[in-house]
Amino acid sequence: MQTDILNFYRDKTVFVTGGTGFLGKVIIEKLLRSTDVKRIYFLVRPKKDDNVEGRFKAWKSELVFETLLKVKRDALDLVTPIPGDCSAPGLGLSDEDRRILTTEVQVVIHSAASIRFVEPLHKALNINTRATRLMIQLAKEMQCLKAFVHISTAFSNCPSNHIQERFYPEHLTCPANKVLEFNETLKPELMDKFAPALMGKFPNTYTYTKALAEQVIQMEAKDLPICVFRPAIILANFKEPMSGWIDNLHGVVALMYGNTLGILRLLYVNPKSEALVVPGDYCANVALASGWKVAESSSHLAVRNPPPIYTFSPEKSNPITFGKAIKMGIEINHKIPVTKTIWYPFAHFTTWAWLFKLGCIFYHLLPGFIFDLLLRLQGKKPILIKSYHKIHEALVLLFPFNNKTFLMDTNNTKNMWQSMSPEDRKIFPFDMASLNWVEYFDRILTGMRLYLFKESWDTMEQAKRRLFRLYLLHRSLQLVLCYVLGKFIWYIYNLINNQYYTNLEITLEPSVTKSLAI
Template identity: 45%
Template sequence: MTAAMQVTGVNAENLSEVQEFYRNKSVFLTGGSGFLGKVFIEKILRATDVKCIYILMRPKKGQAVEERIEAMFKNPLFTELNKLKPTARNRLIPIHGDCQLSSLGISPADRQTLLDEVEIVMHSAATVRFNEPLYNALAINVRATMDLMQLAKKMRKLQAFVHVSSAFANCTVFHVDEVYYKNELNITAENMCKVADLLGPEKTNGMTSEWLGKSPNTYTFTKALAEEAVLSEGKDLPICIFRPGIVIPTYSEPLVGWVDNLYGPMSILYGVAHGVVRVLYLHLDTNANFAPVDMCANLMLVSAWNTAKQMNQTTSVPPPIYNFVPDERNMLKWQTYRRTLEEHAPKMPLTKMIWYPFVIIVNSKLLYNILILFYHIIPGYIFDFLLLLIGKKRRMIKTYQKLHKQIAVLDYFVEHKFTFTMENTSKLWLSLSRADQKIFNFNIREINWPEYFHNSLMGVRCFMGKEQPETIPKAKRLMQRLLILHRTVQVLVYGGACALMSWAFLRI
């Protein structure tokens, strides 16, 4: 027992080792402007006394880096932090750079600052677009990882490096253990980058299908290559890999159901709520491998602490991997997701619906293609024609083309069932004190999924739809009117079809 503990009489279980670890530490974060990155920044500033966070960022859409950071802290996500720690913003130090550039585009002066000061590296930056051109995906997801590891090797104070990967990085394997799958690749990360340099963007992208092999898209292929890079080039670093599933709204902190993007299932949910998406291709008996974003941030923080703790242990084992998805003790099926949405979505509709929200789910690709013709394409042309008549810009067909393209890239994951082991993650959770389990909760087994999805629905409505709870009565009235219109159209269409078939039968 330490002297401080003897004086205060505090039990070790009530102390937070993780908070103490981060006290006065300097952290370097990439991907800080992303969904997970924002939540990570908010949590580490609110829950620890970290010295500073160096954040890699580039100007975007006419905004300077400093302006982007100021805009970030005006987001509702940071409301509680701004109240509790009004000066926390000052601990965020921008490092001008870009993951698409050689050596991350960091200036010599900033590079020296990182080499002298950084103790923890959190590498969260990535392009998450499944259809990203291969050359770009290699630069962002692979080369940037390799460049950052080379930089980290020269950081004299480095204690931990967390590489954020994906539970689906190795999706050619359908049962994913917390191990490396380098044998699934037909080339190493280093050689792939060398080949891309020699071929250039056009030829590299033109040979995408040949390089991907069994991988369904450039995202999973390059994330798998990045893991191979960690194994081959990062083994001398205090490094670990974090593999989250599909990252979705916050579970509990700092806001329930917070979300700021429309990727993956959230985009589909938003489309259904607007009355735009009416048909989905999905196998309801497969696992929905979701991971709440606040729990992901907590696991990142804890895995760095554990990596630093193990740093002085001499071992030849590969860097540890932490899978993070629902496991068999609290498994989540798409069926549960659908039932919850059906139960709760009508209680909180949007005021901006263009049609009565409903969705038909089928597990046949052929039937899906037939149904989208009648429920998406034909209504889209009719809607665009009406917009043209009133002098407004046509948009529905373009919207559906974009939606169908986005949904199509998910087919591979719809058609295969994935299972995961989480032994390392479970052991890490059990190693925490009660205080740390409370402060840095990532116990995914405790989640009540129906309750969580109810909160997520409200979060999507508030944070993405910008509609507060007081607008729900107005939205319900609109939904009732749209329901009457929907039923009227159904009667006319079905009645017309029956009349046409009767006429055709009488003509025979």
């Protein structure tokens, strides 16, 4: 079968950054399985304990490529790692590798980023903003470039509640080129001290540096066939290449993992706000379709318009709230539990900071202290209290995004979907209007059980028995707590009642004495 998108990627050489991350791996796998690309280069950062060759060897053994290798046994031979580092000057590329990229590459997909909300500003700038400028400079040297897809985030302009598919320079307190200039000349410690003043209304360095990167594109990439792809919160794959596949514990995924484990019970979340979550495989399809679309648009435009922006989030006609999503996840988890669960999974919500801090003591820290004490008595290493500090920090960092509903305009993305042929829609699906949320969350929890908890299906009966025992313990504890609370209330009631009658007797005593004297 030949379609517009398949024709575009046939015999193309693609350069991918962030190929060792979750979305990068899904994009590369999809390219190899569904298209006839000529070659894929992807940037690999050497680590202290592992070189590029070692990381590439481990990368090829990832489960995400299992389906691909059954269909195309030698598919990974088309992938070539390029040593480099997005946080380094010149992307850490050698002269020879730079020559290869500038002479051979036709499509660039830039997905590398630091997604840590608490990344020091100077580091986030190097990885998320300066690297984007360096990628643009590299792209300008590419002799055969047809398309450049920059992967941003739907929350890159989160100071606004209604986010349109346009650039927002008005959110920045200082132009991107000035901020990068400061970062080059000032010491890292001093740069990080300036972070609050520079960030303004941005809640973290991730969204701020992503917004700066978009301005770099707006100002410096006008002569390139480039687009910006803004995905919302990326969760597990829906269908491809393996249903529910996920390989990381970041953000919302980590919170779902903690709830499934039975350790996360109090959520600092507004249950009525809409959850802007999207499947990983759908995001890969949008990224690849965006590359095709920007190449098609650029081929017949004499004057470059501002780079198009494609926002990808749930459709207004098919929303889901955090409350409904979490309830759905818990119900599914009760049907397919894991043997590692340490308490019966449930969740309560609050949007009050003081109540969250108070509740964490009783929901998390006290049970965690008891659990860690039992571990110490068994000669094991305590784990929960340390984990709770990280969990609470993550909940506070995520609160600006799950306390309210952001209105995301997705007109460009919907128009791109409408412009695709029926065949391309089947090969590269990403229609959020028709997504079945129950089916998707069922696959998320199933994938989490298989790929994060690493539990096989033959442990299901054992897990269900364990969950039933935990349910009995949970209900028993609730009864005990209700009894203790009832006794306490009764004690307070008697105390107040006795005090009332004592005061009444004192008040009446002189009158009674006087009447008796008469």
